Amino acid sequence: MESYSKRVAVLMGGISAEREVSLKSGTAILNALLRSGVDAFGIDLQRNAVQQLLVTEFDVAFVALHGRGGEDGCIQGVLEWLGKPYTGSGVMASSIGMDKYKTKQVWSMSGLHTPKSTLLHSKEELENVCNTFTFPVMVKPIHEGSSIGIVKAKDQNELLEAYNDALQYDKLVMVEEFVKGNEYTVAVVSAEALPVIGMITSNDFYDYEAKYQSTGTVYNLPCGLEPAVEERLKVLSKKAYEMIGCEGWGRVDVIIDDSGMPWLIEINTCPGMTERSLVPQAAKHSGIDFDTLVVSILQTASLKSL
Structure with missing residues (x-):
């Protein structure tokens, strides 16, 4: 990559129920940036997150926070006031995307199918x-x-x-x-949908245990859909991403029922980046290695509103 001269703070940890996953994501991202020659360091944000950011020197924030306080527009608003470019979606899209009900309302009003x-x-x-x-x-x-x-x-x-x-x-x-069907996820990076991943679990649904603990969860790449169906699913997911106002990167979860109808379930505006995470898997299938993926996300960092 071309030399990246800015000092990058990888924001991780936080105080949400997803803290441990965020620490794993942040560590993986930080290591990828360091391997790529980027001047980067990590910050484990605590309840005094604003004070931590005020006393730390950095040019750009790579947001690797999951859950409330970090993925819901709060830290994005702080970074806007500090005048620091950051990765991912802005304040409004982050806030809507974190609210499953509001997300479904936006999709429904846009004519997109989502379960009642x-x-x-x-x-x-x-x-x-x-x-x-x-x-x-x-x-x-x-x-x-x-x-x-x-x-x-x-x-x-x-x-x-x-x-x-x-x-x-x-x-x-x-x-x-409840929609009975097969579960899929579609990552969107730099406004482009990556290959669809099909998830198969012996659990009732793709729950926390299936995502982070089970060794029996199967990730199908290719996803098993007909090429034309996969392409339609990518177009739908990109539209769902755009309707929320997302930027930089994100991931849309979908269930296709027994009749072939796709149902939008939720959106992730700061997806996981652990060794089991789905965005890196989809990128790898496209020929994009983990370090290249991380750097490409970093290069989308910007100020969004102020």
């Missing part, structure tokens, strides 16, 4: 779910990533249990209709 859902504010609303949804249903804290707190509820008793469990992670909980 409702927001729960209290236990009293669970009865309405039983009357308007067919079991099983998915119960999700709307501001968590990595499938943390997500449960597939098969009946009313499991729904109540899942709701109480989700409240441990978020005061806002969403119930979503």
